[in-house]
Amino acid sequence: MRVKLDSDRCQGHGRCYDLAPGLFGEDDEGYGHVVGDGVVPPDEEQAARLAVANCPERTIEILQEARHDRR
Template sequence: MKVQIDSGRCQGHGRCYDIAPGAFDEDVEGYGTVSGDGTVPQGGEREARLAVASCPERAITLIEGA
């Protein structure tokens, strides 16, 4: 499973990296970024799904089976 963030839609609410810190980071301005290549760490799938569902701008895409 991988995640992607559409940086054009992200408004910097920070829910993604608060909910799933293993899958997301923040940049210097507080906007969400994916950790590494976007691969969700094993055991972090539930948190990644919750982060996707919690994004007000729907800026996060979840790629199953990646």
């Protein structure tokens, strides 16, 4: 799973970095940004989905879901 944040649409509510501080940070003006390359560790997937669901401007998206082999 990978997350992306559209910084042009971000209004700086801070929900992303409050809900998923391991995935998102804030700049000097309080706007959110993705920490690192956006790859979400398995133990942070729920936090990533929570951040996506709680962003008022819908600036965060999940680019790639993890695929599980179900044989």
